[in-house]
Amino acid sequence: MSNQPQFYQQSQIPSTINRWRRNFGQNKMASAALLLLVLIVLVAIFAPWIAPYDPATQFSDLKVPPAWYDNGMSQYLLGTDDLGRDLFSRLVHGARLSLKLALIVVVLASSIGMLLGCITALSGLLVDQLIMRLMDLILALPSLLLAIVIVALIGPGLPNAIYAVAIVLIPHFVLVTRNAIKAELSKEYVTAMILDGANKTRLFTRSILPNILPALVVQLTLAFSTAILEIAALGFLGLGAQAPYPEWGTILSESHAYITIAPWTVALPGLAIFFTLLSINLVGDGLRDAMDLDE
Numbered sequence: 001m002s003n004q005p006q007f008y009q010q011s012q013i014p015s016t017i018n019r020w021r022r023n024f025g026q027n028k029m030a031s032a033a034l035l036l037l038v039l040i041v042l043v044a045i046f047a048p049w050i051a052p053y054d055p056a057t058q059f060s061d062l063k064v065p066p067a068w069y070d071n072g073m074s075q076y077l078l079g080t081d082d083l084g085r086d087l088f089s090r091l092v093h094g095a096r097l098s099l100k101l102a103l104i105v106v107v108l109a110s111s112i113g114m115l116l117g118c119i120t121a122l123s124g125l126l127v128d129q130l131i132m133r134l135m136d137l138i139l140a141l142p143s144l145l146l147a148i149v150i151v152a153l154i155g156p157g158l159p160n161a162i163y164a165v166a167i168v169l170i171p172h173f174v175l176v177t178r179n180a181i182k183a184e185l186s187k188e189y190v191t192a193m194i195l196d197g198a199n200k201t202r203l204f205t206r207s208i209l210p211n212i213l214p215a216l217v218v219q220l221t222l223a224f225s226t227a228i229l230e231i232a233a234l235g236f237l238g239l240g241a242q243a244p245y246p247e248w249g250t251i252l253s254e255s256h257a258y259i260t261i262a263p264w265t266v267a268l269p270g271l272a273i274f275f276t277l278l279s280i281n282l283v284g285d286g287l288r289d290a291m292d293l294d295e
Contacts, residue, residue: 040095051092057087061080108162120174122181150164
C-alpha cells in the first residue's frame with residue numbers, strides 16, 4: 001500500500017453575486033431587457049448631448065411627421081408637435097426627467113418603507129398592528145386613485161406628485177421588509193445567534209439583512225417601474241409635471257387631442273413609456289428568478 005499523500009483538486013465555489021449573475025445570464029429575455037434598460041439610462045444621462053435641439057424651442061414647422069414619412073423632414077427625426085417643438089429632443093430629455101423623478105420617488109418610499117418594515121418586524125405586537133393597519137388602509141385603495149386624491153388635497157404640481165406617488169409606494173416596502181424579516185426570525189440560525197447573546201442590531205446587520213436583500217432588490221426594481229407609470233399618469237391628467245416640462249405623461253397630455261391628425265405625437269411617447277416599463281419589469285422578473293434559483 002502506497003504511503004504517498006493524496007491530492008484532490010478543490011473546486012472553486014462562486015460567490016453569491018456571481019451565482020446570481022450566472023442565473024440571470026441564462027434568462028435571455030431578461031438579459032435583452034437589461035441591455036435595453038441600460039440604453040435608455042444612457043440616453044437619459046447624455047440627453048443634452050444627444051438631443052439636437054432644446055426641448056422647449058419652437059420652430060415654424062408644425063406637426064411635421066417623422067423623417068421616414070414622405071412629407072417628413074430630415075432635421076426632425078421623429079417629427080414635431082403642435083407647437084413646432086422637436087419631438088425627438090423632447091423624448092430624450094423626457095427620459096432624463098422621468099427616470100430622475102422615479103428615482104427620487106423610489107429613494108423616498110424605500111427609505112421610509114424599509115424603516116417602518118424593520119420597526120414592525122422587530123417591535124412588539126401593538127406597534128406592529130398599528131403600523132400594519134395603516135398600511136392596509138393605504139393598500140385598500142387603487143394606487144393611482146389614491147395618488148390623485150392626495151394631489152387633489154395638497155395641490156397639483158411636480159413636488160406634490162412626487163410626494164403622492166412616494167406615499168402610495170411606502171406600504172409595499174413595509175410589507176416586503178416586514179415579511180422577509182419575520183421569515184428570517186423564524187429560522188434556526190437566528191435562534192442560535194440569540195442564544196449566543198447577539199443583540200438586535202448585530203443580528204439584523206450581520207445575518208438578517210444579507211438574507212432579505214434579494215427581496216428588497218426585486219421590490220426596488222418593480223417600484224421604479226410603478227413610479228414611472230404613476231408619474232406619467234399624473235402628468236397626463238395635469239396633476240404632475242406642467243408644461244413646458246418634457247415629461248412623458250405631460251407630452252401625451254399635450255398631444256392626445258391631435259391623435260387623428262398627428263398620431264406620432266401620441267404614439268412615440270406612449271412607446272417610450274411602454275418599452276421602459278417593459279424592460280424594467282423583465283429585469284425585475286429576471287432578478288427574482290435568478291435569486292430564487294440560488295436558494
